[in-house]
Each structure stands twice: as structure tokens, then as C-alpha cells.
Amino acid sequence: MTPASRSPILAADADGIRRAARQLRDGGLAALPTETVYGLAARADTDASVAAIYRAKGRPSFNPLIVHVGSTQQAEDLAHFDERARALASAFWPGPLTLVLPLREGARLAKAVTAGLPTVALRCPAHPVMRAVLEQAGVPVAAPSANRSGAVSPTTAEHVATSLAGAVDLILDAGPCAAGVESTIVALRSGGWEILRPGPVTENHLAAVLGVAPLASGGRHGIEAPGQLASHYAPGKPVRLEATWADPDEFLIGFGDVAGHLSMSARGDLEEAASRLYAVLHEAASAVQPRIAVAPIPKSGVGSAINDRLRRAAA
Ligand code: TXA
Ligand code: MG
Numbered sequence: 661m662t663p664a665s666r667s668p669i670l671a672a673d674a675d676g677i678r679r680a681a682r683q684l685r686d687g688g689l690a691a692l693p694t695e696t697v698y699g700l701a702a703r704a705d706t707d708a709s710v711a712a713i714y715r716a717k718g719r720p721s722f723n724p725l726i727v728h729v730g731s732t733q734q735a736e737d738l739a740h741f742d743e744r745a746r747a748l749a750s751a752f753w754p755g756p757l758t759l760v761l762p763l764r765e766g767a768r769l770a771k772a773v774t775a776g777l778p779t780v781a782l783r784c785p786a787h788p789v790m791r792a793v794l795e796q797a798g799v800p801v802a803a804p805s806a807n808r809s810g811a812v813s814p815t816t817a818e819h820v821a822t823s824l825a826g827a828v829d830l831i832l833d834a835g836p837c838a839a840g841v842e843s844t845i846v847a848l849r850s851g852g853w854e855i856l857r858p859g860p861v862t863e864n865h866l867a868a869v870l871g872v873a874p875l876a877s878g879g880r881h882g883i884e885a886p887g888q889l890a891s892h893y894a895p896g897k898p899v900r901l902e903a904t905w906a907d908p909d910e911f912l913i914g915f916g917d918v919a920g921h922l923s924m925s926a927r928g929d930l931e932e933a934a935s936r937l938y939a940v941l942h943e944a945a946s947a948v949q950p951r952i953a954v955a956p957i958p959k960s961g962v963g964s965a966i967n968d969r970l971r972r973a974a975a
Contacts, residue, residue, distance in 0.1 A: 667691075667825050669817050672789040672834035681796035683829050684709075689716055691806040691820045693834035695787045696756045696842050696860065697938065698814040699728070699803030700828060710770040710802055716827040719809040724775035725802040726758050726783050726843070730794040735759075735782045738767045738800060744848050744870055751869045754786040756839050756860040760847040773802050783843055789834045805842060806831075812893050812945065812973070815840050815938045840935035841965045851875065858965040860934065892972040893938075895945035895952060899974035903953035911949040913940050918955035921947070924966075934962045937969060 670676035672693060680690040684701060687709045692701045700716060702709035704727045714721055729735045732749045739761035741749070748759060763769075763780045774780050785791065794801060805813040807823040814820045817833035844859030846866060852875040855863060867873055906912035906920070914920025916928030922940050924933035944952045954974075957966050 667821060667828050667831055669821060669831045669833050672832040676830075676832050677789060677792045678796065680793045680830060680832050684793065684797040684801060685799065687712075688829040689713065689827070690793070691814075691817070691824065691828045691831040692790050692793055692803065693787055693817075693832060693837060694728075694785045694790045694803070695837060696785075696839045697837055698806040698817065698820050698831075699790070700806035700820075700824065701728070701793075701801045701803040703797065704728075704773050704800040704802040705768045705770060707770045707772065710772045713802060713804065714772065716824060717804060717807070717809045719804065721772060722775050723809075724777055724781065725773050725804050726781045726845075727769065727773060728790070728794060728801045728803050729782060729784050730791060731784065734800065735784060737764065738769060739764055739780050739782055742848065744853065747869050748846065748848075748866070749784070752861050752865070753784040754791065755784075756786070756843040758783040758843045758845045758857075760845060760856065769800065770802075779847075781845060787834070787837075789832060793832075810892055810894055812895050812941045813842065813938045815935070819938070819942055836935070836939065838935060840937055840939075841962070841969060844965070849875070858968050860962055860965065862961050862964065864961075890972065891975040893941070893969050894973060894975075895941050897945060898951045899970070900951065900953045901970055901974050902956045904955065906953050907951070909949055910951045910953040911944045911947040913944055913952065913954045915955040915957055920953075920955060924955075924957070930958065930961050930963045930966065933957060934966055937966055941973060 683690045690701050702713050758781050760779050760781050806820040815837040839860040844861040845857040847854045854875045912920035914923035
């Protein structure tokens with residue numbers, strides 16, 4: 661069998677969803693659409709399945725995975741929720757928010773999912789296809805982004821196929837992801853809360869629900885979240901940020917008034933830019949120019965997540 665034929669791309673219809681759920685129950689790997697990016701999914705309660713994720717991605721084992729659940733109730737079986745966690749879950753789940761919470765004693769999760777930490781990262785996704793698969797699989801599902809570790813994240817089934825061809829049992833194609841950047845990760849600590857990874861749910865959204873500002877250390881990524889490596893989302897070429905023009909050997913990614921070879925959002929819309937970020941990085945990676953330049957992106961709202969990913973792509 662050719663590698664491509666071992667990773668069939670299926671339509672995300674009732675039959676595709678059934679096959680993906682069966683694949684997960686049987687311990688296999690399925691690449692699934694979520695509202696943020698495509699995830700490389702496996703059941704989170706089985707050592708061998710979780711090991712297969714790390715192997716397929718080439719991911720360092722000290723970098724724990726996000727566990728996806730179909731409901732807050734299922735999440736409460738795995739972690740201890742306090743009032744703040746319940747408030748956030750009820751405001752933003754299902755949706756692009758991941759909560760880092762104390763792991764419950766006896767929670768049925770493979771050790772490698774949490775990389776031995778006393779906490780677990782939990783997310784209840786909103787994408788109807790992912791929700792249907794979770795419901796039919798009936799188990800918690802670990803799902804990092806469906807790309808080789810350190811590479812640009814996938815927002816289409818084709819991105820997955822290019823990065824992981826042959827390494828995944830099937831890919832469900834539900835078109836491009838709407839949000840386009842990974843979920844916001846929030847840690848709730850005894851002294852306050854902190855954003856470990858900025859994402860579609862912004863600091864203002866969170867503060868409005870929690871009623872207090874984040875801890876001063878918030879945004880200092882790479883300290884508490886083992887996976888927040890400085891270099892990530894790497895397109896395989898040097899990346900120059902805050903560019904308003906292109907050198908002859910650069911592919912310029914535009915935004916707003918900076919047109920570029922390809923724009924993240926010609927009308928300067930941050931949500932549109934987030935949804936197109938990884939697609940334009942993939943394009944830039946396969947362009948003829950040996951270097952990439954990126955226009956300045958405002959830091960407000962989801963712009964914070966876009967700038968976070970761009971900094972890592974440039975590192
Ligand atoms: O949008 C998303 O969240 C996507 C889609 C597929 O759902 N998933 C995703 O998962 O981005 P992953 O595994 O690529 O991201 C895991 C991140 C890592 O940066 C890791 O360090 C952090 O979550 N993480 C996981 N468990 C943690 C924990 N117990 N404490 C702190 N950070 C944790
Ligand atoms: Mg990732």
C-alpha cells in the first residue's frame with residue numbers, strides 16, 4: 661500500500677463519522693476537524709493509542725496533550741472543577757477554550773496524556789463533526805494539532821494529508837477550520853488565573869467572566885506549559901515580522917494596507933486573519949521565495965494569538 665492510501669480522506673458525513681468513531685474505539689488514529697485546527701485524535705484512556713499520537717507527530721513525550729470531551733459532565737469525571745472552572749465551562753463550552761485543572765485521582769487516562777503532571781488540559785470542542793465523533797466513540801479523546809511536531813498547524817484536510825500521510829488511519833474532511841488558531845489555554849491556580857496560550861477566547865472575554873484580571877505572569881509562555889516551545893509552527897524558511905515591504909527574495913504575507921503577495925485579511929479583520937493564518941503560512945512555505953516576511957498585525961483581541969504564533973514561527 662502507498663502511504664497515501666493508508667490515510668484515506670473521507671467526507672465528514674454520517675458514514676465518515678461512524679468510521680472515525682470506530683477507528684478511535686479500536687485504538688486507531690483519526691484526523692478530525694475542530695473549530696480551531698484539525699486534530700490528530702486517539703482514545704485518551706489507552707497507553708498504546710496515546711503512544712501512537714506521539715509517534716505519528718514525532719512529538720517530545722514531555723509535552724502533554726489536550727483531552728477532548730463531549731460534555732462538562734465528562735470533564736468533571738477527569739478533573740476537579742472549582743467555581744471559576746464551572747463559570748468558564750458554562751460561558752465558553754462547547755468552544756475554543758482549554759482548561760488546565762487538577763487531575764482527579766483514579767481518572768481513566770493514559771499516563772502519557774498528562775506527561776506525568778498533576779494537572780490535565782481539557783477542552784469541549786464546538787465543531788459538530790468532532791462532537792458527533794466524541795459522542796459515538798464514548799471515550800475521552802486526546803488530540804493535538806494534526807501535523808508533525810514543530811511544523812505549521814493544519815486548517816484543512818489537505819494540510820493534514822501533506823504533513824502526516826500514511827501516519828494516520830483516516831482523515832475526515834469538513835472543509836477549512838473557522839477559528840484557525842488553537843484554543844486558548846487557561847490555568848486556574850489558587851492565587852488567580854493565567855493564559856498559557858492565547859487563542860480565540862481573548863483575555864477580555866475571560867476577565868469578564870472571572871471578574872478579575874489575570875496574574876501578572878500571564879502571557880509569559882514557556883514556563884508553566886511544557887509544550888509552549890519557543891520554536892513552533894515553523895514553515896521551514898526564515899520569517900521576518902513587522903514587515904511593510906518585501907525584499908526581492910521574500911514572500912510577503914499582507915494584512916490591511918500592506919497588500920503583500922497574499923493577504924491574511926485585506927480588510928484588516930483579525931478574525932479573518934486568524935482563520936487564514938496557517939493556510940497563508942503553508943502557501944508561503946511552498947512559494948519560490950526562500951524567505952517569508954509578515955506585515956504587522958494589531959495585538960488586540962485574537963491578534964494576541966496571531967502574534968504569538970508568528971513569533972514562534974519566526975523563532
Ligand atoms: O485547538 C486546540 O486546542 C487543538 C485542537 C486539535 O483541539 N489542540 C491542541 O492540542 O492544540 P496540543 O496537544 O497541540 O496542545 C497542547 C498544549 C501544549 O502546549 C501543552 O503544553 C499544553 O497544551 N498542556 C497540556 N496539558 C497541560 C498541562 N497539564 N499543563 C499545562 N499545559 C498543558
Ligand atoms: Mg500543535
